[in-house]
Amino acid sequence: MNLLILGGTGFIGSKLTRNLLGQGYHIRIMDRTIKPMDINSLKLELIEADYTKVQDFKPFLQDIDIVFHFISTTVPATSNIDKIFDINTNVCSTLRLLEDMRQTNVKKIIFLSSGGTIYGHSNMDAIPEEHPTNPICSYGIQKLTIEKYLYYYYHEYGIDYQIIRLSNPYGKGQNGKNGQGAIPIFIRKISQNEEIQIWGDGLTTRDYIYIDDVVHALSLLPQYNGRHKILNLGSGQGSTLIDIIKVISDELNKTPKIKFLDPRSIDVKTNVLDITKFTYALHWKPEISLRDGIKLMLE
Template identity: 65%
Template sequence: MYRHLDDSNIKSKGCVSVNVLVLGGSGFIGSNLCETLVQLGHHVKIMDRSMKKTDFNFTQIEFIEADFTQIEDFKPILQGIDIIYHLISTTVPATSNVNKIYDISSNVCSTIQLLDACVQTGVKKIIFLSSGGTIYGQTEVNLIPEEHPTNPICSYGIQKLTIEKYLYYYNHEYGLDYHIIRLANPYGKGQIGKNGQGVIPIFIRKIMNNEEIQIWGDGSTTRDYIYIDDATQALCMLLEYKGDCKLYNLGSGQGVSLLDIVNCISEVVNIQAKIRFMEARSIDVKSNVLDISKITKELHWEPRKKLKDGIYQMYLDIK
């Protein structure tokens, strides 16, 4: 699953090693993030409800197997931790409306317990992975800036926005430092498309197997896709960021429709896709492309992997 990442964009002279806890570190985003953190020389601890240690090539990582929603006291887990990456969400956008009470209680209430423990144990900073795809709701602009009104149309987006507000409150009330990353749609190595997440790996496998693809709507739905290495590089750069900015969009800044994705995959694998169009879903916004000018300026970061190159790399990994 892993390969050496040699990228000067995330390395800096005199990088100070810190103790990092990654909540949800065995998932797609988390495992790639942990790989990069270890390569940068940081001490990494992962907390997740299930994991296979053999999936990781790094003996330096400490594993804690625990259910985020069942922890009554986070303080023992946070002892000695400098910075937390909070990547856990118990729901996904497509299913969050089914049980809204669970969506809110398992994510928001558990995070408040975590924040209380952060204050009590002296955690220096928490970096929260929010959702650039659901926070803003329906928009009329080509590129969505962080200042755009937030009107999520699914419970998933509402709980992410609620946690963002609590982070602001804990900073104001207790001085707990934080950063919020409103992430676009990440894709890349290690993504398997389970639970209906990750249209790119799902489409690649179906097209390779000559299976029918289901598309909700007419295929014109437009999203922002970012390769996982680009995303984790930006996340790691926040460890040393000393500026005042707390909230960032993180994506490619480029809009791509579902039909564009299908056509690109078909070209890469040299197989014509079979498509069945389904009735559009109420939870899907028509277009969501993030303005990334703020994070590009503040962190001196920019996405490097082109979509076709990323799809080709995923195709090689899957094949």
């Protein structure tokens, strides 16, 4: 089977590439910057191209069976700054991709959506896929818009799809330098005795999942032909920012410096995903706890 991974040299994509090559898949990566990956395989093809500037995806789609779409040009914290850019570079680029998939008869796309922003506010302890979708930031809106177009192309043209609503991945190889990833940011700041800034009271609760669990889950999808088109992917467990800081501080034996700021309008109070469907449909479950994941990052 031939797979195209858009964003295949990134945090998630590079680790998934290694896993899938080990399973015998042929992988074609398209990314804006091809970073050194220390992989020598005749089954790996690397293409350097800016996803947002590609007007014709057809050359990249030749002989491809499934597309993994991991590219996003924005992050939740900054997406509201330029909403037009957010839509143009994410939604419009994905529409060009879908049109070219239709013309080249690519049968399926696996899209990495956002379990953390799609749902908006919720009072539920664990959010199922059927929960109303009312995102409160541009990032969540563009992800939801792409989800709707995937259904449209499935309904109209028969292009199969899988939407993975991912929670908050973390792990080795994540540096947090783009402002995304509370855990790597906190590790860096506590290690260097720098001040941590927290918007709100620190009790904001999120679902954090270690990268190895994410990759294992995603690696099962090329063989999945079940009925579920939308699946949550997370740990199914909630942790507050204070919880994370305490674990890191304990492991480093350091006292954190924390500054509490006014809460942000883009942040929901609690977001923990119900992962029951993924667990049963793909016979998968997360294996690495928050503390063990942080220990792995600190090694």
